[in-house]
Amino acid sequence: MFKLNYFALLAVSLPIFAASAASPSKLVQTDTSNFVENQYIVVFNSAANAMSKNAFKAQLAANADSLVNKYNVKIKLRFDDVLNGVVVTADKQQLTQLLQDENINYIEQDQYITLDPVMSTKAVQNNATWGLDRIDQHDLPLDTNYNYQEDGSNVTAYVIDTGIRNSHQEFGGRASSGYDFVDNDNDASDCNGHGTHVAGTIGGSTWGVAKNVNLVGVRVLNCSGSGTYSGVINGINWVNNNAAHPAVANMSLGGGVSQAIDDAVNNLVSSGVTTVVAAGNSNADACSFSPARAVQAITVGSTTNTDARSSFSNYGSCLDVFAPGSSITSAWYNSDNATNTISGTSMAAPHVAGVAALYLDENNSLTPAQIDSLVSSRSTKNKVTNPNAGSPNELVYSLNDNNLAPQVEYRAHVADLGWLAWVEDGATAGTTGQSRRMEASQMKLVNSTMQICYSAHVANIGWMTPVCNGAVAGTTGQSRQMEATKVWLNNAPAGCNIEYRAHVAGMGWLGWAQNGAQAGTTGQSRRMEALQAKLTGNCN
Incomplete structure (x- = not known):
């Protein structure tokens, strides 16, 4: 079973200062020990939509320079679109000073995110893999066929993950590198496998939902599947700046509650990119994890081939839909014809991202909110057994029955x-x-x-x-x-x-x-x- 390790924010042993007339900033505190030492995400007060893009970037630069000049902190990253903020390194004294800055909305300690090792099983594809077979019909038993009306050929899917093996035969030249925020270059090749598997489910010629979608890898996790929330936000920011529309983004990753990453995801959706996220694999309430709890994202839980909620899948009111996620076969990273069969909400989310690409190919003027609504309205109702408290009993469905x-x-x-x-x-x-x-x-x-x-x-x-x-x-x-x-x-x-x-x-x-x-x-x-x-x- 593929699982994600979820890490919340460290409860920093610093005082939270009482509000003053200047509305001092807030230190976001949660309960993790997996923090990045002395590294903080600082978000300023001004909203991204309050001014023109150029004016916003100019103000962000001025705010960042002000932090350096006033507190002698080091600026590691600047987010110039999806988050009005920066990443700084600061000691406790500098953090105390930052918390009193009236121009700062909130401060959040950066944290690591790590993927657990993937568990594989032997599988042979007979006609359509079960996950594809399931999403094009409302009822069991499966008929071994995958029918589709569109193929996503006019849509671009951004895979914010470990990168993609672009040369894999599943992609037929449709996969390319966006940016690698691990090595800071333009080669977002995959040395882990997770991102290639996700991309294969979204748009592989054999294993994919949208078989002709364009795929762009945005690498934010390293070869061992590790990264930071600030690095993930940097990837989100890149997609916001570079997306070719119509576009979808898939984030089969997550961690502890993070206002910063939730804000970044919500802002990406507001920019017009339908964003699909994994609910998480802790068999817990998805509202306790980010970006699963991001309001504007489409949050996906996992099911088995018998329509049961996968034992690991998170659940609850932050979920939007379920999709196949147990024992999913897709492309793998170590050769151009490699495959692997793994499980997780990481595997469920790209089924929905692929479906979103099909919907956009059907009508490329649809907004993310309309895609979200269609995912719900077209879904197969009341088939998931044990969805758990608060979960919508909806299973993703790929077809437009009115056109069939x-x-x-x-x-x-x-x-x-x-x-x-x-x-x-x-x-x-x-x-x-x-x-x-x-x-x-x-x-x-x-x-x-x-x-x-x-x-x-x-x-x-x-x-x-x-x-x-x-x-x-x-x-x-x-x-x-x-x-x-x-x-x-x-x-x-x-x-x-x-x-x-x-x-x-x-x-x-x-x-x-x-x-x-x-x-x-x-x-x-x-x-x-x-x-x-x-x-x-x-x-x-």
């Missing part, structure tokens, strides 16, 4: 083989050339309010009672051959037809029947071996 053509899906129960895989729209369910009897069938419609009903003619029984919408027609466990079928639609629009045909022993494929007519034979003791079905005409 209806499809018929069906499968066959075959002697000695049991139930075969679901197929759709004219494909063969059952076997041919193997002399195996078909014993039962199931049929269903997707993307439709119509009802599909069907009946089976079974040896020594005759026509059985009709069933509808996924129920079993025929018999299982009785060694009885199915000989014919009838299929029809209820509530179908004028001009919409269901056509179907049977493959019969000694006869092969018979002609197409439609709308309740018989396909197959009766009274000849000939086994039905396979079935094909399709919708024709105007069925929308």
Whole structure:
């Protein structure tokens, strides 16, 4: 299981000064021991949207220079967009002086963030990986297919993480480096794996949700998965300054409560970048972690392939949606065709980031707030078991059902083989050339309010009672051959037809029947071996 270590802020043993008429700054204190010694994030009073961009940057520079001149602190970083602040190194005496500066809104001690080692499992992808398979359908069982209406080709996804292996075959030249804030250069290559895995889920050609999205790596964590909140904010700031719109950002990372990183994320969203964050892997309230608690971000919890909340997943009212996060296969960093299967809300978040890219490709004028609303309104409701107190019972859904053509899906129960895989729209369910009897069938419609009903003619029984919408027609466990079928639609629009045909022993494929007519034979003791079905005409 992949997990994130969460570290809150150190409770610094310094006094909090009483408010004066000048509204002195506030030292944000929480309860961690994983602080960066003598390093603080200082946020000034002026809001980023209170003036023009150039004026804002000029004021920030003046404020930073003032700190150096008045308190002799060292400025390590300046955030000129998503946060009206700087990172300074200061001793206790200098910190005491900073706390009295009326131009400072709050001060927060910087902290480290570290990724735990990734746990891998062996996996073989059969058609679509389960996570992709889950997000394009409302109900279980999975059908092994991943359907998509858009591919994200007009969208850029920013992966704020450990970097990306841009040359990986999953990306087909669509991945590039933004900036590396670990080595301070333009090569954001991944030497950890986490960022490449996340990018593969967002936009890999095999493992990805949005299969043609542009991917940009912003490296804020080193080869061991370690970094600081100030470094992460620096990456957020870079995305804010450089984003090619429409854009999404993914942050599969987190730590203890941090007003600074929450503010930075919220400001990135306000700039027009839909931002998706992991809820965290502590099996705790996501509102106790940042940036999971950032109000404007889309915060994602994790589910298993049975729609249960993953045992590690955080939960609660700060969550926006759940997505597949347990045992997710994606690209890996150590070769151009490497894969790994890992778990975590880090794996759930990029499913949602990919879906956001699909929504933006569908309509590139959507705002982050509208994307957030669509994620909720289109989600699959009330399927997650044990979502825990306060969590929305919503599972991300990738399709726009209003734009989907209806499809018929069906499968066959075959002697000695049991139930075969679901197929759709004219494909063969059952076997041919193997002399195996078909014993039962199931049929269903997707993307439709119509009802599909069907009946089976079974040896020594005759026509059985009709069933509808996924129920079993025929018999299982009785060694009885199915000989014919009838299929029809209820509530179908004028001009919409269901056509179907049977493959019969000694006869092969018979002609197409439609709308309740018989396909197959009766009274000849000939086994039905396979079935094909399709919708024709105007069925929308």
